Amino acid sequence: MEDARLLDGIRNRLAQLGRPGVRVIGVSKTHGPERIRGWLEAGLRDFGENRQNEARDKFPLVPVADLPPERRPIYHHIGPLQSGAARQIPGLFTYVHGVGSSSALEALQTAAARHAERERPPDDPERWPLRFLIQVRLTDEASKAGGFSPEELAALREIPETPECRFAGFMTMGPADGDLAGARSAFAALRALRDARLPGGELSMGMSGDWELAVEEGATMIRIGSALFGQRAGGPWRPG
Numbered sequence: 345m346e347d348a349r350l351l352d353g354i355r356n357r358l359a360q361l362g363r364p365g366v367r368v369i370g371v372s373k374t375h376g377p378e379r380i381r382g383w384l385e386a387g388l389r390d391f392g393e394n395r396q397n398e399a400r401d402k403f404p405l406v407p408v409a410d411l412p413p414e415r416r417p418i419y420h421h422i423g424p425l426q427s428g429a430a431r432q433i434p435g436l437f438t439y440v441h442g443v444g445s446s447s448a449l450e451a452l453q454t455a456a457a458r459h460a461e462r463e464r465p466p467d468d469p470e471r472w473p474l475r476f477l478i479q480v481r482l483t484d485e486a487s488k489a490g491g492f493s494p495e496e497l498a499a500l501r502e503i504p505e506t507p508e509c510r511f512a513g514f515m516t517m518g519p520a521d522g523d524l525a526g527a528r529s530a531f532a533a534l535r536a537l538r539d540a541r542l543p544g545g546e547l548s549m550g551m552s553g554d555w556e557l558a559v560e561e562g563a564t565m566i567r568i569g570s571a572l573f574g575q576r577a578g579g580p581w582r583p584g
Contacts, residue, residue: 347386350572354555363559369420371551371569373398374577377405383572384408384417392441392567394423396432398580403436405583418470422567424479424490427451434459434508438471441515441548441567444479444491446500452476456508465508475512477548478503480537482516482530491516494537503541513546513564514538518554527554531561538562 351368358366369390372380380391380402393399399419408416420439430451433440443449456474459465465472479491492500505511516534518527531549538545550558552571559566569576 345386347382347388347572351383351386351388354568354571357556358559361556361559363563366559366563367565369422369548369565369567370572371422371567372573373569374579374581375573376577376581377402377407379573380406380417381408384411384415388572389415390418390420390565392420392422392569393437394421394442395580396421396429396436398582399436400432401583402581413468420565420567425452431455431458434474435463438475439512440474440476441565442479442490443476444481449476449478449504453504453506453509457506460508473507474509475546476505476509477513477515477546478511479515480534482533483519483526494533497537497541511542511545513542513548515548517549517551518557522553524554524557528557528561531558531563535562 354368358364367390369392370383370388371392373393373395419437420441421433421437422441424442424444425440425448427448430448433452434456440452443452480497481491481493503511514534514537516530518530534549535547538547546564547562548565549563550566552568555566555568
């Protein structure tokens with residue numbers, strides 16, 4: 345199976361780098377539920393989406409009833425978190441990678457508390473409580489305006505968390521122009537920041553073009569789209 349071959353290639357390389365435990369997140373945005381099921385059968389468990397409306401329509405259509413709990417998907421929201429969209433996140437996703445402002449974090453934690461009041465969250469520590477990662481802006485690109493600057497993060501002496509929404513680590517992105525030296529610098533800076541603020545926490549960094557550098561610099565999560573799924577399937581996936 346081609347999917348299994350591609351995933352094995354990444355996992356073999358992780359083993360060669362001495363980091364076999366790095367979490368591979370397949371970026372499934374624009375691809376349909378049947379593709380997620382195919383990757384589940386290939387052994388992938390973690391999937392990333394950045395549009396909550398697409399996820400809301402797609403996730404219930406992924407056939408998982410025949411799978412044991414340890415093989416069912418874990419979903420990651422990987423786009424910048426907008427305060428107005430935070431209410432749709434709990435119950436859809438387990439990890440939120442793009443918390444880039446105090447207002448977005450407050451909205452997410454309010455939404456998680458309300459979700460816990462209305463619904464019975466799963467009795468499954470893999471999926472609840474909700475976990476969030478703080479996005480840090482470590483390049484000078486105007487297009488990467490999302491995220492806390494290091495100075496803004498330093499001014500935030502404590503990162504608040506609640507029983508329903510726990511602080512799990514940090515996320516960043518390398519330069520959009522693919523500059524590998526700049527990417528390595530950003531990844532190393534995030535690791536230093538993590539070591540100072542949350543030793544042992546998650547480091548979400550690295551995508552299809554620079555994930556090996558990210559792993560060398562300490563990534564615990566890598567977000568892989570085209571290297572697994574191929575090119576994006578145009579616009580957002582829609583049912584029917």
